[in-house]
Amino acid sequence: MTRPSDARLSDPQSSQTDGDAARPWRVVIAPDKLKECLSATDAAEAIASGVQRACPQAWLDRVPFADGGEGTVEALARAMNGTLSEVEVRPPTPDATPIVARLAHWRDADGATVAALEMAAASGLALVPRDRRNVARATTLGTGDLIRHALDLGARRLIIGIGGSATNDGGAGMAQALGYRLLDEQGQDLPPGGLELSRLDRIDSSQRDSRLNDVEILVACDVTNPLCGPRGASAVFGPQKGADPEMVQRLDQALCRFADIIRRDLGQEIRDVPGAGAAGGLGAGLMAFLGGRLQSGVELIARAVDLERRVSQADWVLTAEGRLDGSTADGKAVAGVVRVAAARRVPVVALVGSVGAGWERLGNLGLTAIMPILTQPLNLDQALNPDHARSHLSFAAEQATRILLAGRTLR
Incomplete structure (x- = not known):
């Protein structure tokens, strides 16, 4: 499936209660870099564009994240x-x-x-x-x-x-x-x-x-x-x-x-x-x-960007990385975001390019769901093309947001 650049699905916000509609949804966007493809800053902007299509009035807090390494x-x-x-x-x-x-x-x-x-x-x-x-x-x-x-x-x-x-x-x-x-x-x-x-x-x-x-x-x-x-x-x-x-x-x-x-x-x-x-x-x-x-x-970067306070004010969190597997749980950026969100009972969804062995460890840490970024088979060069990556990441963020909104309205 290719990303429908202009198509719009029905707006799940229309089912919100009057109390929910009194304030905008608050979303923390805290991705890691997508290695050899997008910086954490670029990834955050792509995710933000997708969230805004699904929920134009959402209050977005962009927190490009890292683990102390590159980026x-x-x-x-x-x-x-x-x-x-x-x-x-x-x-x-x-x-x-x-x-x-x-x-x-x-x-x-x-x-x-x-x-x-x-x-x-x-x-x-x-x-x-x-x-x-x-x-x-x-x-x-x-x-x-x-x-x-x-x-x-x-x-x-x-x-x-x-x-x-x-x-x-x-x-x-x-x-x-x-x-x-x-x-x-x-x-x-x-x-x-x-x-x-x-x-x-x-x-x-x-x-x-x-x-x-x-x-x-x-x-x-x-x-x-x-x-x-x-x-x-x-x-x-x-x-x-x-x-x-x-x-x-x-x-x-x-x-x-x-x-x-x-x-x-x-x-x-x-x-x-x-x-x-x-x-x-x-x-x-x-x-x-x-x-x-x-x-x-x-932990050091989380304190530097005041991640705990920012997540505590959010209705949900979106994070991202290129590949999610067992090593992600060993001190990588996405695992840090998941831990902070789970400790505050804030849903957190990871947008990822691929999933490898051991991904279940993130579920044990409190990850709510995984949303694939790619929408069709691509070779590695295509997948790492920054323009393609931005488009796919934005589309995944839009769909994740629509699902989260639908879940909220069904409560």
Whole structure:
């Protein structure tokens, strides 16, 4: 079935009681991104257009959502009516040309500036062509540049999404960009790269950016890997970045030395902290050098956008993602939306491109229903076409809204 662009079904609102009609229906629209297709912001707009066709007077609260990974900055900028800024930063490959990364910033209820950034925008694997990937030399210098820019904007709280990294340097480059000196036995600064940490002799924090003393660092992290060992950054994530077994061992030894020097010079024990191994050890670096606090990405973003309050005011919630399966329940954005809605007994419908094994776990969390986005068989290229996706998503939202309205009038 193709989407009938101009057809209109009978209006289910006509059966509402006088009491119901006294106020507009309130709908929270909180989708995740549809990967490789639509951003969370674009998805929210497509859903909103469908809801408005079915219920023109509905009060819509668009809350593009994320779990701390790709899309977090854009989602927060939209949800918080923030500003997106671009800044030139150093790339993850030391000899490459600078790149442009974005961060979002806004003022909270107390007037303090909050900034959000993704390490993948500055130090991500997707930024490095396959034939130039070298995890031993990859650096988080650019992530440090991005943090420094947030400080220049006057940020008093930073929300940092970590994941999708090209690096395995434990956040060493990030620390160097913010004034820390990582020195070898000759007192020379270490060059970029995780492998260089095997030569680390001491950490000099005398030139650390003093503005960090007045900033709260919140880190969106949903992995629990320690820094070192068989479940550590190098062993688990190194092969994904091109490290062979010998290189994995060398990188792990370098991070172990890094942890030892951090404990001695900074008084921070970070080797076995859950999440320390996230993003090539950046989780450890953010804790040790910046005093960052690692938190569930979904929970952190939910608090940042005040999701609980917004959902509590809604008659129903619409969320969306490309594929819904068992992994969705493991800390992904849609699961976070479902939990919040279910806790407040607000119906929540997921609009999805496909459904995979384990989807029942979302039902156990409180998902009311699943509405397929696609209306006809499509190949992958067609399904991922943004124009097609917007149309199908809008149509699915319209039908979901009509069903929800019909259910309300039958009470």
